[in-house]
Each structure stands twice: as structure tokens, then as C-alpha cells.
Amino acid sequence: MTDTVPLSWEEVARVHGRKIYNFAYRLCGNPDDAADLVQEVLLRVRRGLDSYQPGSFDGWLWRITRNAFIDEVRRRQRRPTSPLPEAVDRWSAQSSPGADEQLAEMRLGEDIQAALLDLPYEFREAVVMCDVIGLSYDEIARAVAVPVGTVRSRIHRGRKLLRTALVEAAG
């Protein structure tokens, strides 16, 4: 991960925007909410860039992203979960399921996203940061402000629950 500070808000959007969007989308399953979160994160980045202290920019950015998401979840706590848009089905149909035979018969993207949304938030966040975004355990621990041991446990329990849900969906 880089420690250099992007020069501008636009550069942060260009370099990190897609990852932030994917993080938000996988956590909430809704493209509009994900886009709103990206805008909120970029706004917070724009406000915070002047006071940013050189260090791990990625760690700083993911802390902002995670906090913005938590704030948004709290704000919309009473809103019902929106169904997945049709476009997700199209993307899922085009995606490659990989080599895993156990998943060959599943409607991959849709089932995985649905199973993900059923996970408790802490587990969902941990597996998305690890397996979708590709952050290391240390980076996740810094972003979420928990010990690495907690990250280990959350990822493991998240995957166990996800695997059970996928098997049930396939059965």
C-alpha cells in the first residue's frame, strides 16, 4: 500500500473511487446507496486532506470510508433493504464462477450477494475488506480499530456462515 498523499480530491476519486464503490455496494447491495456513500467519503476526504498527517494514506482512507458507512447505516436504520437491481443479474451471468465445483450450479453473483447481506455487519465488513477489497489483516484492524485477533475471528466466522448460506441456497 502506498504512503504517498494524492495531490487532489479528483485523484483520490480516480485512484480509490472504484474500490470504495465496490466496498459500499457489497455491504449494502444497492447501487444508489453505494454511490451516495462514495460521494460522502470523497467529501470527507476533501475536507480532511488539508489536515492529513503523512502516514498510511490507505489506512486513513479506509477509516474514513468505514466510518462514513457506519454513519449512513445508523441514519437509515429504519429503511427497508432494497432489492438487487436487474443489472446485477446481468453482471453475474457474465462473471466467471472460477474453479470451485461446489459453486458451479449456483447463480453466483446473486446468491453470494444475498448471502453476504444476511451476515451480521461485523462479519460482512471483515470478509468484504479481506476478500473483495484485498486489504491485509493489519489494514483491516487499523480501519476498523480492533485488534488483529478480532479480525481473524470475524473473517473466519463470516466465511463459515457464508459457506452455510451458499450451500442452503444451492440445495
Next chain:
Amino acid sequence: MKHLDELMSVFLDGETNPAESVRVRRHLLECEQCRRRLEELNVARSALRSLPVLELPMSLVEPRPVTPLVKRPSVWVGTAAAVAAAVIAIATVVTPPAEPLSLSDVSRQLGARASLDAGGVSLKVVAPSGEANE
């Protein structure tokens, strides 16, 4: 035999330290149950990693129009200013002066003509309506 439990996910991610890696490998050689669980965990891990990467909507990265820095005063600001001006005006009229009024003060504040009577004892004020008050 103590099973590996969460150490298996850590091992899958390459996040075990050297001592843990040795322990996991040794255990997997002996424990069929943990080998099966490791495969199951890898199913979930592979499923997440197989999700397509979504493109950022272009609307989020396009330059935004520059918004003017000068803000129009709000209705509330205008109302507050009017109320403040009215309070000051009323206070100016009703507040008793610290010193006796001079003729020029009376004339200026009440908009009236003032004059002393012939004896110079009483003050006669003629209001704009023409009524005289003593």
C-alpha cells in the same frame, strides 16, 4: 486432538506466522476433518473473490460545476435584521435620557416644533398635528 478452527482462515490468507504455518501443515496431514473444513472455507473465500468488480458510475468522477461562493442572505437573516432595527428604534424613543432634554433634542426626536412661553417657565410643544401640549 485440538482442531485448527480460525487458524484455517488465517492460513488460507497467508497471514499465519512461521510457527503457526508449521502447526497448520502438521495438523492437516493428520486430520481429515480439518482438511474438509479447510476446503469448505475456501469455497466461501473463492465465492467472494469471484464477485465481479463493479465500475464506478461516471457521474461520480466527472468534474462538478463550480458553485458561487457568495451566498444569498436567507429570509431568516433579513427578518432578524428588520426586527433588530425595530427594537433599536423603539428603545431610542422610549428610553429616558440621562440628562434633561434640550430644545434641539426635543425637536429632533419628536419631530415637533418647541418653543418657550413668554415667561420662560413652561415648555410648550406643538405637535405636527397642531395640538399643543404643556
